[in-house]
Amino acid sequence: xxxxxxxxxxxxxxxxxxxxxxxxxxxxxxxxxxxxxxxxxxxxxxxxxxxxxxxxxxxxxxxxxx
Amino acid sequence: xxxxxxxxxxxxxxxxxxxxxxxxxxxxxxxxxxxxxxxxxxxxxxxxxxxxxxxxxxxxxxxxxxxxxxxxxxxxxxxxxxxxxxxxxxxxxxxxxxxxxxxxxxxxxxxxxxxxxxxxxxxxxxxxxxxxxxxxxxxxxxxxxxxxxxxxxxxxxxxxxxxxxxxxxx
Numbered sequence: 001x002x003x004x005x006x007x008x009x010x011x012x013x014x015x016x017x018x019x020x021x022x023x024x025x026x027x028x029x030x031x032x033x034x035x036x037x038x039x040x041x042x043x044x045x046x047x048x049x050x051x052x053x054x055x056x057x058x059x060x061x062x063x064x065x066x
Numbered sequence: 067x068x069x070x071x072x073x074x075x076x077x078x079x080x081x082x083x084x085x086x087x088x089x090x091x092x093x094x095x096x097x098x099x100x101x102x103x104x105x106x107x108x109x110x111x112x113x114x115x116x117x118x119x120x121x122x123x124x125x126x127x128x129x130x131x132x133x134x135x136x137x138x139x140x141x142x143x144x145x146x147x148x149x150x151x152x153x154x155x156x157x158x159x160x161x162x163x164x165x166x167x168x169x170x171x172x173x174x175x176x177x178x179x180x181x182x183x184x185x186x187x188x189x190x191x192x193x194x195x196x197x198x199x200x201x202x203x204x205x206x207x208x209x210x211x212x213x214x215x216x217x218x219x220x221x222x223x224x225x226x227x228x229x230x231x232x233x234x235x236x
Contacts, residue, residue, distance in 0.1 A: 022152065027145040032234040042079075 001037045005060050009053045010035075023052045093129070100125050138222040141230030147223060159219065166215040170208035174200040 010020050010031075017035070018028040026045065033039035034049075041049070046061050053060070100122040107118045116123070137143045147158045156164075178200035186192035 027148045029141065029145050029148075029230045029234065036234065038233065 003035050003037055003060070005063075006049065006053075007035050009055050009060060013053055020049070020052065024048045096125065096129075134218070134222055138225040139229060141226050141233055143222045143226035144230050159216075162215050162219045163212065166212040167208065170204055170211050173207050174203040177203045 010017070013020075015023070017031045021028045021031045024031070024045070025048070030039065030041075030045075031049075034041050046057055050057055050060055103122050104119045111118060134143075137146065150158045154161075178196040181199040182192040182196040186195050
């Protein structure tokens with residue numbers, strides 16, 4: 001399932017996938033695959049992304065039912 | 067609420083990660099055993115010939131080639147190059163070129179010393195043989211090594227870039 005919340009949070013900070021990747025310390029491909037829901041990041045990587053984007057884990061990696 | 071990255075069946079990631087670490091250690095262990103075997107055979111026989119160390123060379127070469135092909139086909143090679151270039155002053159491509167030159171120079175020195183040691187009758191002749199063989203080895207091997215290393219780098223990068231772009235397509 002696509003992670004649109006991450007994509008939106010990245011857009012809020014006006015960051016490209018490559019720029020976010022560099023800030024977090026991973027590759028552009030990894031950020032791209034997370035956004036597409038094709039790769040499950042570790043908790044550590046989720047936290048690093050949240051810290052970089054000033055978001056909580058709930059904000060980016062949980063979704064409400066319905 | 068449900069998690070975005072929910073799986074139907076969960077794997078124990080800790081166990082998988084630890085197993086992968088063991089496989090990585092086994093890979094290194096096999097390399098060390100091959101290296102020690104080559105050194106042992108050299109000491110026992112006083113020479114290195116392909117007949118003696120063929121199996122060890124095959125293990126090292128095939129596993130290296132296998133890794134290169136798999137990492138290119140999975141799109142990992144592009145990521146490796148990107149991570150390397152982010153962290154290092156010298157790019158992966160520059161290092162590939164310098165590795166080719168380095169191996170060429172090393173081969174030249176080994177062949178040069180071997181010729182001087184085996185065939186020269188005087189010190190002057192030893193220097194002459196060394197430089198002659200060194201230069202000829204450089205002329206012959208350097209372009210081949212550079213072409214081989216740069217060619218395989220470019221092919222792996224091109225393939226890997228293509229794979230990862232396909233994966234990133236929505």
